Amino acid sequence: xxxxxxxxxxxxxxxxxQVTLRCSSQSGHNTVSWYQQALGQGPQFxxxxxxxxxxxxxxxxxxxxxxxxxxxxxxxxxxALELDDSALYLCAxxxxxxxxxxxxxxxxxxxx
Amino acid sequence: xxSVTQLDSQVPVxxxxxxxxxxxxxxxxxxxxxxxxxxxxxxxQLLLKYLSGSTLVKGINGFEAEFNKSQTSFHLRKPSxxxxxxxEYFCAxxxxxxxxxxxxxxTKLTVNP
Numbered sequence: 001x002x003x004x005x006x007x008x009x010x011x012x013x014x015x016x017x018q019v020t021l022r023c024s025s026q027s028g029h030n031t032v033s034w035y036q037q038a039l040g041q042g043p044q045f046x047x048x049x050x051x052x053x054x055x056x057x058x059x060x061x062x063x064x065x066x067x068x069x070x071x072x073x074x075x076x077x078x079x080a081l082e083l084d085d086s087a088l089y090l091c092a093x094x095x096x097x098x099x100x101x102x103x104x105x106x107x108x109x110x111x112x
Numbered sequence: 113x114x115s116v117t118q119l120d121s122q123v124p125v126x127x128x129x130x131x132x133x134x135x136x137x138x139x140x141x142x143x144x145x146x147x148x149x150x151x152x153x154x155x156x157q158l159l160l161k162y163l164s165g166s167t168l169v170k171g172i173n174g175f176e177a178e179f180n181k182s183q184t185s186f187h188l189r190k191p192s193x194x195x196x197x198x199x200e201y202f203c204a205x206x207x208x209x210x211x212x213x214x215x216x217x218x219t220k221l222t223v224n225p
Contacts, residue, residue: 004155033212042116042202042215043156056211090155097211100146103155 004104006091012110018079021107023091025072031055031097032074034066037088037106049074050097078109086111114138114207118216126224127195133188133219135203142208145186147177150200150218159201162186173197198223 005024013019025032031050035043045058049068063079072093078085088108092101119134137143144163148156160171167179177188186203203216 006155035213040217042204042217043213045212045214048211050211058212092156098144100158100161101156101213103148103157105153105155 004091004093004102006089006104006107008107009105010108010110012112013081015081015083015111017081018077019081019109021076021078021089021091021109023074023076023093023104025074025091025093026102027072029072029093029095029102031094031099032068033092033094033101034074034076035090035092036060037090038084039087043090046076048097055097081111083111085109114143114205114210114214116203116205116214116216118201118203118219120219121217122220122222124222124224125193128192130191131189131193131197131221133201133203133221135186135188135216137184137186137203137205139184144206144208145177145179146204146206146213147171147175147186147188148202148204148215149173150202152199156202159188193221193223195223195225197221 033048034046037043047057048055052068065077068074088106090106092103115138117136146161147159162169162179170176200218202218204213
């Protein structure tokens with residue numbers, strides 16, 4: 001059983017730039033969720049995708065967007081980066097919308 | 113909106129001592145409760161979950177938690193900790209019918225020799 005893998009592990013961007021983070025879900029998991037974990041905080045829900053459609057969204061602006069592909073991979077895109085976007089971004093997959101989440105190790109994004 | 117309060121931000125204990133990490137959540141008609149552990153520079157690993165049934169839930173690594181509906185609590189316990197249990201622990205709740213997990217701010221457990 002393969003786990004959830006995320007790339008890259010670390011990333012440094014400049015304010016105003018755009019970034020794409022990638023995630024490969026566990027095989028058979030058709031639901032993927034993205035969370036933002038700021039330093040010293042718990043993860044916060046960004047959005048969830050189920051069968052390639054956005055299924056729910058947290059309190060994040062539209063410049064945070066996502067895609068889910070049929071091969072169990074997904075992307076998180078952030079436009080017009082701000083300093084406060086610096087955080088650990090976690091991808092999590094699950095068998096369906098109500099099953100427990102399996103997390104990847106995250107991408108550490110630093111915005112300067 | 114659902115919320116989770118982890119009452120202790122840091123808990124230092126000695127090896128082989130018992131530990132309890134406290135978690136309270138805002139009330140809802142039906143909730144599902146989880147504890148996750150995060151080791152340095154890693155993602156979150158599921159320790160245990162309460163979905164329904166017995167209020168005492170056993171998880172991995174010798175941890176257990178008790179769901180108390182009247183006190184809206186889901187405290188995590190281990191009778192004897194090891195150095196390797198040093199990590200950050202997150203309590204999370206999902207309301208029935210919702211797709212999102214709401215996390216607490218975490219409790220950093222440090223096990224000293």
